[in-house]
Amino acid sequence: MQLIEPHHIQSRINELSGQDLYLHLELTTGAYANHLDSSRHPASAFISNAVIRYTQGSISGTGPYRVGLKTGQGWIYAEGLTHIDELDTKRLILAGHDSMGKLVVALQLSLEAF
């Protein structure tokens, strides 16, 4: 995984627009959040292989980054993104890692199912 270069991500987002894509979107505190610190509220959600299509999308912020994708009838949004898998040239694999290195958020787009 490499640190996000926003210009590079923007061109990848542009390349994938206007097509049916498989989405994996996830936000998680981890299952141990409350066990390790009882003041923390554990919360997680993910959706895998949802089929979506967006007409416009962009990356914004100064890092960690936000991505918003405008779909036919709504939006897809992720905040806290820090890393990209640059070796994966077909799929857009974005993740946000906290100061401990743990994954907090993931936004992934692919022409084929994950």
Add this chain to the structure above:
Amino acid sequence: MIMEEKTIMNTNLSVQHILAVLPHPDDESFVAAGTLAKYIAEGAQVTFACLTLGEMGRNMGIPPFANRVTLPAIRKVELEDSCRAIGIQDLRMLGFHDKMIEFEDRELLDGAIMALLQELNPDIVITFYPGYSVHPDHDATGAAVVRTIGQLAEEERPVVLCSAFSSNHEQMIGRADVTVDVTAFLASKMASIQAHRSQFQAAELVGNRVLTQEEIISRYGTEQFWTYRFS
């Protein structure tokens, strides 16, 4: 070996086959690596049924070298390396989805566990204590194991040893009745832990610095289990 383990020994049970049923790669390392290595050294066969590949884990290495897409294949290799370090002869990867065990089709889940019990006829089954094991997958795995073994006739049931670590566990289920001194097997146990390269450096597991021998013994030298009582 400490006195409490006589609860198993008193039954004159010669341990020939142990089945560990745990949901994630690295559960075997922290729960039972030393106990398994010890029984293997005494001639036992061990089957580890790992329900998932831990593909929803949050640890991706420090700095991160894995992601949601690459993690399952990476953790599969780590799991195989860990089993080699312990000496586990038989690894079964059951292919359930990480984080989803509690939502899985019970017939499918229990059926997979029952098939293993019937095939292997283990003397001991190691799993998590349902309700006292923090991660929903741990609790759901332990519940499935207990539910399935509970269907067997009493005389056919293996001894079920459960790991528990929720903050209230001793208050609710008392102290562990099986305590295994694994200091003689710490080399295997640490190699098993460190085989999980994407995981073990996390602060709540081993952390990012080299531990002293004293720290290793105090943290990992003893493994504790609660014998599940079917009533």
